Amino acid sequence: MREFLKTKGYKMTPQRELVFRSFFELGEHVSVDELFDRVRQIDKAVGYSTVWRNLKLICEVGLAREVNVGDGVTRYDRVTRKPHGHFYCVSCKSLLEFDLNEIAGRLAKVATAEKFETESFKVEIEGVCKSCRDKENRKTKRSLSESPGVSKAKLSKKR
Amino acid sequence: MREFLKTKGYKMTPQRELVFRSFFELGEHVSVDELFDRVRQIDKAVGYSTVWRNLKLICEVGLAREVNVGDGVTRYDRVTRKPHGHFYCVSCKSLLEFDLNEIAGRLAKVATAEKFETESFKVEIEGVCKSCRDKENRKTKRSLSESPGVSKAKLSKKR
DNA sequence: TGACTAAATGAAAATCAATTTCAATACCGA
DNA sequence: TCGGTATTGAAATTGATTTTCATTTAGTCA
Ligand SMILES: [Mn+2]
Ligand SMILES: [Mn+2]
Ligand SMILES: [Zn+2]
Ligand SMILES: [Zn+2]
Numbered sequence: 102m103r104e105f106l107k108t109k110g111y112k113m114t115p116q117r118e119l120v121f122r123s124f125f126e127l128g129e130h131v132s133v134d135e136l137f138d139r140v141r142q143i144d145k146a147v148g149y150s151t152v153w154r155n156l157k158l159i160c161e162v163g164l165a166r167e168v169n170v171g172d173g174v175t176r177y178d179r180v181t182r183k184p185h186g187h188f189y190c191v192s193c194k195s196l197l198e199f200d201l202n203e204i205a206g207r208l209a210k211v212a213t214a215e216k217f218e219t220e221s222f223k224v225e226i227e228g229v230c231k232s233c234r235d236k237e238n239r240k241t242k243r244s245l246s247e248s249p250g251v252s253k254a255k256l257s258k259k260r
Numbered sequence: 261m262r263e264f265l266k267t268k269g270y271k272m273t274p275q276r277e278l279v280f281r282s283f284f285e286l287g288e289h290v291s292v293d294e295l296f297d298r299v300r301q302i303d304k305a306v307g308y309s310t311v312w313r314n315l316k317l318i319c320e321v322g323l324a325r326e327v328n329v330g331d332g333v334t335r336y337d338r339v340t341r342k343p344h345g346h347f348y349c350v351s352c353k354s355l356l357e358f359d360l361n362e363i364a365g366r367l368a369k370v371a372t373a374e375k376f377e378t379e380s381f382k383v384e385i386e387g388v389c390k391s392c393r394d395k396e397n398r399k400t401k402r403s404l405s406e407s408p409g410v411s412k413a414k415l416s417k418k419r
Numbered sequence: 420t421g422a423c424t425a426a427a428t429g430a431a432a433a434t435c436a437a438t439t440t441c442a443a444t445a446c447c448g449a
Numbered sequence: 450t451c452g453g454t455a456t457t458g459a460a461a462t463t464g465a466t467t468t469t470c471a472t473t474t475a476g477t478c479a
Binding site: 167169171175186188190191197199203204207208211212215216217218219220221222223224225226227228229230231234 | 326328330334345347349350356358362363366367370371374375376377378379380381382383384385386387388389390393
Binding site: 420421422423424425426427428429430431432433434435436437438439440441442443444445446447448449 | 450451452453454455456457458459460461462463464465466467468469470471472473474475476477478479
């Protein structure tokens with residue numbers, strides 16, 4: 102790792118090493134805050150900006166990519182895995198991956214047709230995961246006699 | 261429109277009408293600021309929050325959807341059109357649409373396979389549009405004698 | 420036609436993630 | 450070891466978004 106970074110013109114530091122290691126330990130879909138927490142468990146002295154900057158660096162050198170599901174928090178995904186899309190459960194906010202091989206092919210075709218030079222795809226399916234749906238069903242069944250109407254949902258809640 | 265909103269329990273106001281009308285006039289991929297500017301051209305007294313809230317309302321009642329390409333600005337897209345994906349040019353930040361019919365079918369299949377209840381798809385191709393690529397080529401050709409190396413890119417720039 | 424009440428408005432403030440600033444510190448090549 | 454550059458950490462800033470709150474208004478009903 103040290104060597105890899107050196108070739109790209111970056112120095113190695115204890116903080117950097119810790120951030121990199123923690124990121125790869127955490128695995129999929131890591132947010133800055135999650136990574137920060139993890140790093141802090143090991144070294145209380147590391148600053149938030151250091152974690153942030155090094156996470157950016159991990160992207161910069163091509164080891165991770167940003168994942169933005171539109172819930173206000175950017176997550177970071179290792180690029181080791183082959184191209185994949187994400188199920189995003191709007192209920193529990195979990196991300197589940199699915200393979201993108203055939204679909205990626207079609208998308209590439211669409212892109213060339215439009216003379217668009219593709220850098221990356223982003224495919225997302227928004228909805229409700231099985232576990233959340235089951236939970237919801239059970240709740241509904243339990244309370245079928247109560248509260249007849251649900252009032253207008255308050256506008257937004259994000260972030 | 262007035263009637264449509266009434267059935268959903270909302271009142272009509274001059275501001276609301278103006279915001280709605282302006283939104284549909286502007287068409288595709290409208291940001292709050294763009295809409296705000298447009299509205300202000302007609303009525304200087306309308307507040308930003310009013311525009312924002314009504315844009316949210318347009319989504320709430322199902323007439324628009326948020327589009328988040330991860331550049332920090334949320335855009336809003338009418339739902340009149342059939343499902344489509346977006347080319348996002350990272351250079352000029354323009355959005356170009358492409359049809360999603362076949363791909364949507366495949367995605368739906370993937371979703372059912374995973375017992376995931378789909379609410380919507382989000383398909384994006386990031387890259388460089390033809391016009392930007394041409395521009396870039398011309399520039400490169402012109403300056404082939406200059407600056408031999410490009411230094412490390414500054415980390416991030418978004419928003 | 421009023422009068423009432425919940426909804427809507429506008430200005431300002433609050434949020435909140437993301438990013439930058441800057442002075443102090445630490446790498447690492449010579 | 451030394452010196453110049455990169456990195457760090459705390460704090461401040463940014464910029465979009467969202468909320469608050471006092472005031473106004475739309476729509477309802479007598
Ligand atoms: Mn992933
Ligand atoms: Mn669109
Ligand atoms: Zn879920
Ligand atoms: Zn372009």
